[in-house]
Amino acid sequence: MTVPIHHVSLLTRYAEENRFFYTTILGLRFVKKTVNQDNHKMLHYYYGNYAGTPGSVITFFVVPALAKRYDNEHFLSSIGLKIPKGSLPFWEQRLAKAQIAFTKELTSLQFKDRDQVNLRLVEVNQPTLSSNLQVPSSIPGNKQILGLLSTEFHIADPEKTADFFYRLLGLKNENGQIRLNKSDFIQLVSTNTSEKTRMGRGSMDHIAFSIKSENDLDLLYKKAKQQRWQIEKLIHRGYFKSLYIREPGGNRVEFATLTPGFTIDEPLETLGERLILPSFLEKKRTAIEATIYQEK
Template sequence: MELKGLHHVSAITAVAKDNVRFYTEILGMRLVKKTVNQDDTSMYHLFYADEAGNPGTDLTFFEIKQAARFYQGNNSISFSGLRVKNDKALNYWLDRFKEYGVAHEPIKDLMGRKVIFFKDDEGQRLMLISDEFNNGVESGTPWEHSPVPADVGITGLGPVRLTVPNPGPTSEILTEVLGFRFAGTYPAYEDGQPDIQVYETGEGGTGAEVHVEHRTDLEKERPGRGSVHHVAFRVKDEAELEAWRDKVRKRRLPNSGLVDRYYFKSLYFREPNGILFELATDGPGFATDENLDQLGESLALPPFLEENREEIEANLTPIK
C-alpha cells in the first residue's frame, strides 16, 4: 500500500460569501461543490479545486460564523501549498496580489523551488509553489472559465507544513504507519529554530509532500477563522482504505473507522501531536450528483441528507 499524495486540505472561514469571492475571483479556483458539513449541517462546506475537482486539487472550507480569529502556534497545520506551472507564473501572481491588495512576501527559494507565501483576508497561511522542476505527482487542470489565465492558474495542492513541539512521534507516524519517505531538510525561517524536515509519498514532488517544523518557542495554536482543520491523503479505493484502517488499528491509534462522505470514503485519526489526519479515496468524485459543467452552482446534498433539504437551506445564508 502507498498513499498517492495529498487529497485535500480543510480549513475554517467565518464568512462563506467573502471566502467564495477570494478563492474564485482572486485565486481563480473553481467552486466544485457547495454542500454542508455532514457532521453539522448548519454550516457550509465549500470545495475549491481544478476544472474537474480532481483529488489532490481540493482546498475546502467549513463556514463557522462565530469563529474567532486564530492565534498561530504549535500543534497545527501552519501552511497549505498551491501549485502553479512554472517560475514565470509566480511573476504574474506577484502583480495580481499587488492589484488586489493580498498580503504576500517576495519570491523565495525552498529546496530549489520558487515560492510565494501569502494570506487570504482571514489570515489563512498559503504558499504558491512552482512546478518548474517537479517530476512527481501529476497536477490538475486549471478551470477554463477562471478569471486567471490557464497558463498561470493554480493546478492543485502543494506541500503542507505541520508545526509541532515534538517532531519525533509525528515523523514516526508519517514513516512507519503511513509509509512516507524522508526527502531532506531546509533551514527554518526563524532564527535559532531547527531545520524543517520534508517527507514524501507516492511519486513524490510538490503534490505529495509534508513538511515538519519543530518549534520550541510557541504555545499551542488556538484555532479559528483562518486556521486549518485537517489534511487528507489519497487512497486508491475502498478496499485499500479498509487495509489502512486495519493498519491504524494495529498501532492502537484511536480512529473514526470508515466514514461515507458520498463523494469519497474516509478514515480519520490524530497523530501524537494532535493534528487530524484523514485518508480519503479518490472516488467516486464530485460529478456523482452534478454534471461536470454545473459543479458548485447549487447546494448539493448527499442522499442521506436530501430529505432534510428544506430545513438545511433555511439555516444557511444563500451564496450567489
C-alpha cells in the same frame, strides 16, 4: 507507498470574501456547496480545478461568528500551491493589482487571505493543466494553479509524528520533510509552547491524503488498528470514503479515496451552482436549510 495530498479543509468566517478570493483572485472553480456532515449548520465550500479532482481541492467550513484562532502547541498551517514554471511574474502582477501584500522568494510568492491563512504559490517543473481541467477565467490556462503542494505540521515532538508516517505509510523523514510523492510534501515544525491551540478563523481542520480505492482504505484502516493509532472514524462522505486519525502530535489527518467524486450528484457543467446534500442527508433538507448559518 505514495499518498499525494487529496484536499485540505479549513475554517472561514467571511463566506463572500472567501469565495471571491479563491475563485476570482486565485482562479479556482467553486465545485461544491454542501454542509459539514458532522454539523449541518455549517456550509461547506469546495474549490478546485474545473472537475474538482483530488489534489486540487481546498475546502472551507463557513462559521460567521468564528473567533480569532490561537496556534500554539499543535496545528496545521500553510497551503502550498503549484504553479507552472515561468508563471511567477504573472502571479506577482496579479496579486499586486488586487492589492494583496506578498513576499517573494526565488520561485515562490507568500501571502494571506482574509482569514489570515498562509498561502504560497511555488513554481514547479510540471505540465500545465489539461484543457478539460482548466477553469474559464481571466487567468490563462498556462498560468493556472496546478494543485496542492504542501502544508506544515506544527507539533511538540516531530519524531513521534514522523514515526506515525513511517510505520503506517512507509514514508521517511528527511531533515524535517516527508515526501508524499515526487512533488507533494509535508514539513514538520517543532513548537515550543505548552499553551493550548484554539481553532478559529483560518484554522486548518485537517489535511487529507489520497488513497486509490475503498479496498486500499480498508486495508489501511486494519493496519492503523493493529498499530493502535488514535482512529476517529471510518465513514463514507458520498464523494469519497474517509478514514480519520489523530496523529501523535494531535493534528487530524484524513485518508480519502479518489472516487466517486463530485459529479455523483450534479453534472460537471453545473458544479457548485446550488446547495447539494448527499443522498443520505437529502431527506433532512428542510430541517437543515432552516438552521444553517447564513452566508456573510
